[in-house]
Amino acid sequence: MHNGLFKITLAVFIVSILLSGCGDSGSDDDKTSDSQSDGKDNAGDDSGPGSDTDSDIDTDSDTDSDTDTDADADGDAGGVYADVTNVSFRGSENAWYFSTTIESADIDCTQYCDWWEILTPSGELVLRRILGHSHTDENGTGNPFTREATEPAPVGSDDVLIFRAHMNEAGYRGRAMRGSVKQGFENAPDIGPDFAKNVEDDEPQPSDCLF
Numbered sequence: 001m002h003n004g005l006f007k008i009t010l011a012v013f014i015v016s017i018l019l020s021g022c023g024d025s026g027s028d029d030d031k032t033s034d035s036q037s038d039g040k041d042n043a044g045d046d047s048g049p050g051s052d053t054d055s056d057i058d059t060d061s062d063t064d065s066d067t068d069t070d071a072d073a074d075g076d077a078g079g080v081y082a083d084v085t086n087v088s089f090r091g092s093e094n095a096w097y098f099s100t101t102i103e104s105a106d107i108d109c110t111q112y113c114d115w116w117e118i119l120t121p122s123g124e125l126v127l128r129r130i131l132g133h134s135h136t137d138e139n140g141t142g143n144p145f146t147r148e149a150t151e152p153a154p155v156g157s158d159d160v161l162i163f164r165a166h167m168n169e170a171g172y173r174g175r176a177m178r179g180s181v182k183q184g185f186e187n188a189p190d191i192g193p194d195f196a197k198n199v200e201d202d203e204p205q206p207s208d209c210l211f
């Protein structure tokens with residue numbers, strides 16, 4: 001009788017130990033699973049910033065596109081342009097003879113800079129210097145050409161003036177300069193191809209292109 005109870009008690013004790021061991025093993029598996037899950041989450045976090053970096057690169061590319069758009073606004077779109085690169089002068093008050101240096105994408109009479117002009121800040125035409133032919137000789141070697149006005153400009157030394165050039169077919173596509181006789185002249189990037197476009201048909205106009 002006592003032996004039977006002892007055996008039963010011993011069996012229950014052994015079963016309890018076995019069950020307890022299985023429970024611990026399951027806990028270890030759970031811990032391992034949690035650790036692997038944490039590792040995956042961390043890897044996901046690392047890839048997140050990497051994706052953000054890629055997005056930043058794409059954004060920079062968009063910025064480059066914006067820069068190209070700005071260049072087009074300045075007038076260099078399609079390689080057709082006429083840039084004013086320098087302004088010089090001689091004469092006296094209210095009778096200044098201006099000379100303008102131009103770099104343009106001249107080819108022949110089909111594409112050339114046909115005039116340069118002086119404007120007031122409000123867009124009124126002061127003087128226009130007609131160019132009777134293309135200047136592929138100067139521009140072909142990368143050297144700009146300079147032409148003086150054929151008449152004096154009736155402006156004072158303090159008057160602010162804008163100088164720009166014109167392409168025969170493309171219009172005002174190039175960089176302008178602004179300043180005065182007294183202060184000198186510098187680039188005016190805010191003067192775009194649509195500034196005072198209404199004066200384009202004003203006189204004088206080119207009558208012919210020699211070559």
